[in-house]
Amino acid sequence: MSEHLLETRGLCKSFGALKATDNVSISLKPGEIHAIIGPNGAGKSTLIAQICGGLAPDAGQILMQGRDVTSLTTQARAQAGLGRTFQVSALAMEDTVLENVLLGTLGASGHAWRFWKNASNVRDRLDQAMAALERVGLEKVCDQQTATLSHGQRRQLEVAVALTLEPSAFVMDEPMAGLGAEGTKKMTEFLDGLRDQAPILLVEHDMDAVFALADRISVLVYGQIIATGSVADIRASATVRDAYLGDPA
Amino acid sequence: MIPERFITFAVPAGLFIIAILAFWTDEPFTITLTTRVAILGLAAVGLNIALGIGGLVSLGHAAFFGLGGYAMGILAYHAQTYSPLTLGPLVIEGTKSMPVIWIVAVVTSALAALAIGVLSLRTSGVYFIMITLAFGQMLYYFSVSWSAYGGEDGLSIYLRNEFPGINTLVPIQFFGLCFVLLCLALVLQARLRGSSFGLALNAARQAPARVETVGLNPVRLKLLAFVISGAITGLAGALYADLNRFVSPSMFSWHLSGELIVLIIIGGVGRLVGPVIGAALFVALEHWLGGLTEYWHIGLGAILLGIVLFSRGGVIGFLTGKAGPNV
Numbered sequence A: 001m002s003e004h005l006l007e008t009r010g011l012c013k014s015f016g017a018l019k020a021t022d023n024v025s026i027s028l029k030p031g032e033i034h035a036i037i038g039p040n041g042a043g044k045s046t047l048i049a050q051i052c053g054g055l056a057p058d059a060g061q062i063l064m065q066g067r068d069v070t071s072l073t074t075q076a077r078a079q080a081g082l083g084r085t086f087q088v089s090a091l092a093m094e095d096t097v098l099e100n101v102l103l104g105t106l107g108a109s110g111h112a113w114r115f116w117k118n119a120s121n122v123r124d125r126l127d128q129a130m131a132a133l134e135r136v137g138l139e140k141v142c143d144q145q146t147a148t149l150s151h152g153q154r155r156q157l158e159v160a161v162a163l164t165l166e167p168s169a170f171v172m173d174e175p176m177a178g179l180g181a182e183g184t185k186k187m188t189e190f191l192d193g194l195r196d197q198a199p200i201l202l203v204e205h206d207m208d209a210v211f212a213l214a215d216r217i218s219v220l221v222y223g224q225i226i227a228t229g230s231v232a233d234i235r236a237s238a239t240v241r242d243a244y245l246g247d248p249a
Numbered sequence B: 001m002i003p004e005r006f007i008t009f010a011v012p013a014g015l016f017i018i019a020i021l022a023f024w025t026d027e028p029f030t031i032t033l034t035t036r037v038a039i040l041g042l043a044a045v046g047l048n049i050a051l052g053i054g055g056l057v058s059l060g061h062a063a064f065f066g067l068g069g070y071a072m073g074i075l076a077y078h079a080q081t082y083s084p085l086t087l088g089p090l091v092i093e094g095t096k097s098m099p100v101i102w103i104v105a106v107v108t109s110a111l112a113a114l115a116i117g118v119l120s121l122r123t124s125g126v127y128f129i130m131i132t133l134a135f136g137q138m139l140y141y142f143s144v145s146w147s148a149y150g151g152e153d154g155l156s157i158y159l160r161n162e163f164p165g166i167n168t169l170v171p172i173q174f175f176g177l178c179f180v181l182l183c184l185a186l187v188l189q190a191r192l193r194g195s196s197f198g199l200a201l202n203a204a205r206q207a208p209a210r211v212e213t214v215g216l217n218p219v220r221l222k223l224l225a226f227v228i229s230g231a232i233t234g235l236a237g238a239l240y241a242d243l244n245r246f247v248s249p250s251m252f253s254w255h256l257s258g259e260l261i262v263l264i265i266i267g268g269v270g271r272l273v274g275p276v277i278g279a280a281l282f283v284a285l286e287h288w289l290g291g292l293t294e295y296w297h298i299g300l301g302a303i304l305l306g307i308v309l310f311s312r313g314g315v316i317g318f319l320t321g322k323a324g325p326n327v
């Protein structure tokens, strides 16, 4: 087994003349939180989409535990242990909170091809789903329709669904976006504990959260990684400050 | 507001009671109307699985209705003319047995739905609607030109097919048969909707990206829903042909596909007995307004317009005060 749970090698993706991903090589090691930061439109979500499937890179490779998964579908990568959360919540809004998490357990166990037995009557899966909801603090609203959740609760639900997959690596696109101070603090604490379960590739705009959580930070600007290093390295880097952080951090 | 569970039981029960009353008061024509409701309802229940749960707006479900109809027509035609059907080296005897005809209808429509689904599900939205329409029309024109089975004129079957232990020529008995099949389809849909498959399919309609990221294939889920859907609509086609003792290319026409969608919208998209309510209103209007004027579809159009404008969730949405099945 490779040291890297997740790795990209020389990833490139252009939209017409726009180089959204320009020779990106990053990695994710066991137990770490690797944050990707960068200005709006830098290509962070585009990078995530290529890692998780759904967007094919023009060049380069994606590896999971040393295995080339570049040509695998999104489903296959999920089954191989990738747990993703979206920048814009992708949830079944008409369904209840519990049903959304149950969906995760179905995928994880490959049990979606059962046609008769009631989905929410399977003890193990129900327990697993409720456990995931408890971890993110949504157990009290489990019977509520997802559309009625606040923005912050939807972010938490995204994470809960990813938890049910028991992935070997998490890939999260701005889990703190729109959470508010209190919510951000809670999510930060939660992710801090989560890294022991599986490492996290974390795209995030909230610098306080990133500096509090990250073991490593990569800075993405115009599709290129301009710097990778520890929190201290990145804070100290003049290039990064000029290109992105703007005001002294 | 009326609980949906009550409506779910009351609607089939109501249909059954009307048929029984018509039997007691000796009005066979009313029984025939209720049979029509049961059969059109069954066809639309089939479509509702694809459309209501899977979000697949198929404008080609007449393809399956027609295939079911012609499965019955062809088998019965060879039985009544005592001429076997020869397909190359294969020689098939015709049959008057409903169960056999139903199995052939279901299998044929399921296979057709598999083929059409595999090709159509590469697209979505308007393209999906158009490609399913195109397949339906292909079969329509094929049936028009298929002179061995009546071509444009269709095919008459002199005697209704047989079901063991039942005299299918007696209207109330044939109604009972159709009604039981309708109820079985409703039970199947209810179980399906609550099952793991239903949960995943329902999510695939709302958020396909989510379904993929938990490791499931939304297209495969929808394809299976389309096949089940087509099979049920095909069964309804076989019954419809038996009700009229006649099949013709009109069973393949896109009007019928459109009408099935209208039935669902009137009753309530994705609602279990929505298609039955839609079918009942459709048949009632066709009968009463159709007796007054040739343009009775205008009345249907007005109802449809009223429902789309004022009640999201169709008649059931209006009665329950809930716009969607999951709200």
Ligand SMILES: Nc1ncnc2c1ncn2[C@@H]1O[C@H](COP(=O)(O)OP(=O)(O)OP(=O)(O)O)[C@@H](O)[C@H]1O
Binding pocket: A015, A018, A020, A038, A039, A040, A041, A042, A043, A044, A045, A046, A047, A087
């Ligand atoms: N499908 C697409 N077609 C064309 N251009 C695209 C497409 N997806 C993204 N882009 C462009 O690629 C660039 C990178 O977009 P991306 O969403 O990856 O940025 P981001 O770093 O995630 O930004 P944000 O911080 O706002 O989420 C943007 O200029 C965007 O307009």
Ligand SMILES: [Mg+2]
Binding pocket: A044, A045, A046, A087, A173
């Ligand atoms: Mg983004």
